[in-house]
Amino acid sequence: xRKLFVLASSVATTFLLANAAMAHTPLFSCYDSGGAIQCExxxxxxxxxxxxxxxxxxxxxxxxxxLKLDENSEVTFExxxxxxxxxxxxxxxxxxxxxxxxxxE
Amino acid sequence: MIRIVIAAxxxxxxSAPAWAHFQMIYTPEAAMTDGGEVDLxxxxxxxxxxxxxxDMAKPQQFFMVQKGKKTNLMDKLKEITWTSLTNxxxxxxxxxxxxxxxxxxxxxxxxxxxxxxxxxxxQQITKVVLNNKGLPTGWDAPVGLPAEIVPLDKPYAxxxxxxxxxxxxxxGKPVPNVEMEVEYINHPPIPGKNAFQxxxxxxxxxxxxxxxxxxxDANGQFSFGIPKAGWWGFCALGAGAADKLNGKELSQDAxxxxxxxxxx
Numbered sequence: 001x002r003k004l005f006v007l008a009s010s011v012a013t014t015f016l017l018a019n020a021a022m023a024h025t026p027l028f029s030c031y032d033s034g035g036a037i038q039c040e041x042x043x044x045x046x047x048x049x050x051x052x053x054x055x056x057x058x059x060x061x062x063x064x065x066x067l068k069l070d071e072n073s074e075v076t077f078e079x080x081x082x083x084x085x086x087x088x089x090x091x092x093x094x095x096x097x098x099x100x101x102x103x104x105e
Numbered sequence: 106m107i108r109i110v111i112a113a114x115x116x117x118x119x120s121a122p123a124w125a126h127f128q129m130i131y132t133p134e135a136a137m138t139d140g141g142e143v144d145l146x147x148x149x150x151x152x153x154x155x156x157x158x159x160d161m162a163k164p165q166q167f168f169m170v171q172k173g174k175k176t177n178l179m180d181k182l183k184e185i186t187w188t189s190l191t192n193x194x195x196x197x198x199x200x201x202x203x204x205x206x207x208x209x210x211x212x213x214x215x216x217x218x219x220x221x222x223x224x225x226x227x228q229q230i231t232k233v234v235l236n237n238k239g240l241p242t243g244w245d246a247p248v249g250l251p252a253e254i255v256p257l258d259k260p261y262a263x264x265x266x267x268x269x270x271x272x273x274x275x276x277g278k279p280v281p282n283v284e285m286e287v288e289y290i291n292h293p294p295i296p297g298k299n300a301f302q303x304x305x306x307x308x309x310x311x312x313x314x315x316x317x318x319x320x321x322d323a324n325g326q327f328s329f330g331i332p333k334a335g336w337w338g339f340c341a342l343g344a345g346a347a348d349k350l351n352g353k354e355l356s357q358d359a360x361x362x363x364x365x366x367x368x369x
Contacts, residue, residue, distance in 0.1 A: 027240045029206045031140075040206055046241040072172075 027094040028088035032079065032105045039098075040074045041088050049073040052090045057084030125286045125316040126159065126220070127152050127338050128229035128360050130211055131294055135261035135364040136266030137237045140203040146294060147197040147213055148187045149229075152338060153315045155301035157290035158187050158194035159218055162268045166214035167199065172207060172242050189301035190292065195297070205243035208261075210236045212250060217350055225354040228347070229340065233362040236261045251276055252345030252359035260363035263331060269363050270328040272321075273341040287317040287329055290336040307333060331365040338362050 021066065030039040041049035047068050056065040059082060067075045084100040114305035131146040143357035147167070150158040167178045178199055203209060209234050230252045234244045236259070247255045257270035273280045294299040309315045321327040321341065331337060338360060345357025 008299055025239075027206060027238060029238050041240075042206060042240040044241070072236055 009049055021102075025103065026088060026090050026094040026096055028086075028098060030086055030098050030103045032103050034105065035079055036076050037079050037086070037103060038076045039069075039088075040072075040075065041069050041090075041105050048086075053086060055087040055089055056080070057085045057087060059087075106212065117152075125151065125288055125340065126218075126227055126229070127221070127286075127288050127340060128213065128215055128231040128260070129290075129338065130213055130231050130233045130362060131290070131336065132235065133294075133296065135233070135235050136239075136366075137203065137235065140205075140237045143201045143203050144186075144200065145199045145211060146187070147182075147199070147215075149194070149196070149215065149218060149242065150187070150189055150310070151288075152336075153288045153291045153309065155190045155305075157191055158189040159255045160195040161197060161218070162195075162216035164197065164213055164215045165211070166255070167197075167203065168212055170212070170243070170246075170248055171205065173246070178211075182300065185299045190296075190301060190303065198299070203235070203237050206238040206240040208240075208244040208250060209237065210243070210246075211235065211273040212248055214250070217355055219353070222355075225356065227348045227356050227358065228345070229358045230345065231360040231362070234260045247274060247277060249277065250274075250359070251347065252341065252343060252357050254339060254344075254359045254361040256361065256363070257326070263363060263365040265331060265334045265365045265367045266367065268328050268330050269337070269339075269365075270326060271339065273325045273344050273359060273362060275344055275346055280321065280341065280344050281323045281325055283321045283325060283344055285319045285321060285327055286328065286340045286342065287319055288338045288340075289333065290338070293335065298335045306335065331363075334365050336362055336364050 024043040024045040028041045030037055041052055047074050050071050052069045053062050054067040054075055058064050069075050086098045088096040112333055129148045132143055147160050169176050181199040182197045185196050185198045186193050213231045217228040219226055236347050242258055254271045254276045273283045291305050291307055295302050341359040343356050344359040347357045
């Protein structure tokens with residue numbers, strides 16, 4: 001019985017944790033500051049995205065480079081010459097893709 | 106004869122409109138989806154009636170706070186003439202580029218205005234919080250103004266019918282039981298023009314609905330259910346500590362603007 005209770009409460013905890021993670025939406029935005037691309041990430045509850053991995057992908061979706069958001073949840077990189085996209089990757093359900101052609105000055 | 110004059114004078118005094126002065130910082134959109142150039146209009150007026158617009162002197166301070174960083178915007182100010190439904194007055198505008206995600210708190214400390222009819226000064230320290238792309242970065246943080254309304258609900262993310270709450274602060278401490286005025290921008294400015302639109306969005310059944318009176322509670326907190334989409338201004342009267350200027354009375358007020366949107 002006790003085991004069952006522990007199990008139930010751990011299920012409940014998992015559920016709660018999962019819920020908490022669901023309650024915030026990832027946010028990601030990039031702009032072209034004259035050749036250099038600046039991206040910033042965050043979460044709708046205001047929590048920091050520092051350390052979140054950002055994939056720089058080519059036109060075929062292959063990784064050119066993996067980057068990390070700095071302590072201000074920002075990253076800057078040189079604009080690739082050919083077609084590219086940027087992916088904010090905070091795990092399952094928390095990924096955002098931004099196409100290079102949508103990144104404006 | 107004297108009696109008639111007195112009676113007439115009394116009637117005149119009593120029927121003088123109780124509309125409130127409101128320092129506006131107006132921009133069409135509080136919740137931006139893609140940044141850009143924010144066009145801010147600084148107008149000292151009577152928003153519900155789009156009535157008499159007072160001449161603003163050059164403000165003492167105009168700045169924005171983003172992620173805790175303060176940016177002076179005094180050099181962005183440009184003098185304009187604002188046209189109300191009854192007159193025109195000196196006002197200011199500023200165009201500010203917004204690119205980064207997050208909250209942008211714009212603060213205005215105007216030069217005190219001498220209201221000759223009351224022989225007293227009014228200084229409305231005004232705040233508006235805009236947001237770009239939904240990332241919250243400090244909408245709830247006090248800026249540290251001498252008189253300030255700190256929101257308890259995101260002032261740019263309100264549906265019509267939501268309750269807006271705030272706390273009135275004097276030098277960072279709550280002001281208990283402070284008297285407040287609430288007014289609606291009933292004649293929204295015409296896009297691209299420095300003027301109010303003629304058409305009213307709502308009709309007040311009586312003067313008490315033009316400038317609504319509410320009070321903060323013992324903790325300086327107030328709440329207000331928003332009945333209609335658009336911009337709403339909240340003003341805490343005499344919230345600041347300064348109460349005298351040049352030997353005259355000074356009302357140092359705190360103002361905040363919030364925008365509500367219909368669910369559709």
